[in-house]
Amino acid sequence: MSETPARSLRSLARRMRLDLSPLRESRDFRLLLGSNLVTQIGTLITMVAVPYQMKELTGSYLAVGLVSLAEFIPMVVCGLWGGAIADALDRRKIVIVSEVGLCLTSVLLLVNALVPAPQAWVLYVVGALAAGFGSVRGPSEQALINRVLRLDQMTAGFAIQGVIGNTAMIAGPAAGGLIVASFGPATSYGVDVATFLISLVLLVRVRTVSRLDDATPASFRSMVEGVRYALKRADLMGTYLVDIAAMAFASSNALYPFLADDLRAPKALGLLYAAGGVGSVLASLTSGWTNHVHRHGRAVIVAASGWGAAVVVAAFMPNVWLVFLFLAIAGGADMVSGLFRHTIWNQTIPDEYRGRLAGIELLSYSTGPMLGDARAGFMAQLGGTRFSLGAGGALCVGAVALMATALPKFRAYDARTDEYALAERARRAEEPATA
Template sequence: MPDSPDQPLRTLARRLRLDLAPLRESRDFRLLIGSGLVTTIGTVITMVAVPFQMKQLTESYVAVGLVSLAEFVPMVICGLWGGAIADALDRRRIVVVSELGLCLTSVLLLVNALLPAPRVWVLYVVGALAAGLSSVRSPSEQALINRVLPLDRMTAAFAIQGLVRNTAMIAGPAAGGLVVTTLGPAGSYGIDVATFLVSLALLVRVGAVPRSQDATPASLRSMAEGVRYALRRPDLMGTYLVDIAAMAFASSNALFPFLAEDLHAPKAIGLLYAAGGVGSVVASLTSGWTNHVHRHGLAVIVSATLWGVAVAVAALMPNVWLVFLFLAVAGGADMVSGLFRGTIWNQTIPDEYRGRLAGIELLSYSTGPMLGDARAGLTAQFGGTRFSLGVGGLLCVGAVGLMATALPRFRRYDARTDEHALAERSRRAAEPAAS
């Protein structure tokens, strides 16, 4: 029987469709994703409320800006330490205890907001504490997901995570703005506390995951061992360096208020901030094709290059909708890069190192945007908003090309033949027999 005329379109649609197999096959993955969604929504609402309250209390740009600075050092220290304890202790327990600690930080913010005269220092101290706890939680959560799913589901799992996170990041600020202007900071923190309680109810139902038999006690030495392991792996270093270079040069969120004014559309600033998230959501929903890609290193290089090109083209666009379009393309390319970076991490890193390397990963994708905003502001000071945006995109393309040339093993990485990927598949295949 001959194929129907629309058969090629159906085939294409199947290849693009988001792979939901991880959700169907793993109850624990569903619980972790549900917890992550609820937590992210509540956290984003608080992210909107804290600077809003700081402005109410101080009317100072500097005071508002220092909130992010207060969070930076705890994020770095606790990210590395969180990776070390993720390889030494019960990862599920770390996630639950960290989530409980984050819930208590929101309780502190709520109590402070209900005082007749809320204290400014509480916002800084609690913000730093929350950043540290979140950085402790993240490596264990990623290492836990690696254990509750087969290795060949990692790309699909990252796509689902990205869809959930970016959907929350698009809807969350709008919801947070509405809540804080309607109910005030105390109402926002109260909702965040409620979301943490729901999240904890989901997390305690996640099944216990056995610790690795080669678990290394957490220490400065074990952290250094994790760094040395990463340095010995050019394919891993490629994932970190390409992402940091791409973000440090082309991430330019700090320019958006000025870009909206340049486009004579000051009210479109929210649209510019949302563009990357919209592109990421579209990329996640159409990510089925990524399961058929095996040259993950090359895919990261191409995606990061496309990110830079899209940012550079956005700088040339004459109206806000075309700028939005190319920023959305950039966000989609960044999402695809993240999928393949995550696949390399989860398919090749031995379980005894997974937590420590997750801590390094957290730093690699967190510091890049911070450096990017600093670079964007400095460049704009000399050449203006459009110049800064466009030059950043072009510098990103050049830096990624340099990394691709300097790291041939990363460029040639193939999941079908890579020694580390093969070793991990063999180890996972042997686990049932060994248990």
């Protein structure tokens, strides 16, 4: 007997519903997720407060722009080193110590804001320190999450992280803008300090997680070994290169203030910035279907192409709501790409390399948007806002197609037959059960 339309709709809804089993089954995942949420909210509040305070202190566009530049080198160096020590030391302790360091950087910002004559140079130095601590924390935190979830829960786990992270990305800056405009930078930094203290309470309750392999001592040689391992894996290189290309060409946040003016809707600037996050949240909430996909390389290619195509369409839309719609679709496609990239990473990378590869992953998805803003500004200078937005999306689609052609192993990746995925499942199966 065939299904009724109502039963078919219910079946489709169940298939698309966000899989919450990682939250139900893993106490440590809940603690890590809660810690990450409150840390992100506080960090985003500070992210709004720092450029605001720099503008108030200097009145210089250049001075504000240099804040991000001050953070770039520490992010790169500490991201790679953080990956190396994540494979050498206790990952839980690294996350906790990094969180303490981040808390102290916010204390320094608070003190600087409270003194009679706040110093602009403090914002640069502390911003660099915070970028370093955050980049050290990231690889160990991701490696911990990899160990507290089952391999078949990786996609669902990242989807839940996506809901939390993108919700914070929408709410955090809004709250940050309200706080700093109403109460000033000192209050913003004080709130950030409070969120770090809450986060630390959650982190100390996470159990120590044993390793599957012997620890690799942290050294320059171990970092090089991690890079060599990534280079020999065409599937991993595909995930990195596609993401960098997609972001470098189609990420255009720097255009939004000009795009809002072009749309004659300057007050809708926040709407444009929020569009991608809204799309990402919706994609995460309806991500249950991703558990039934096994050709993850092909899925990344399709999703990344969809991201670029949606940006192209957004460039031609005549009003702010249609632009918002297609930027949200782009954000959803980017989230789907991220789901499958993280699934490949977490289902195939051996535990002995997980930290170092997490450091490389951090760089791959952090550098793309920075390059994208630079590309967007340069192309807008040549041909205007709409030209830069649309051309960037078209270049993204072309670059992704080129990567798919040049990396057939990435394109053909199948979690059911891939040798690295099979090996990791076998290794996990041999691991003693833990409480």
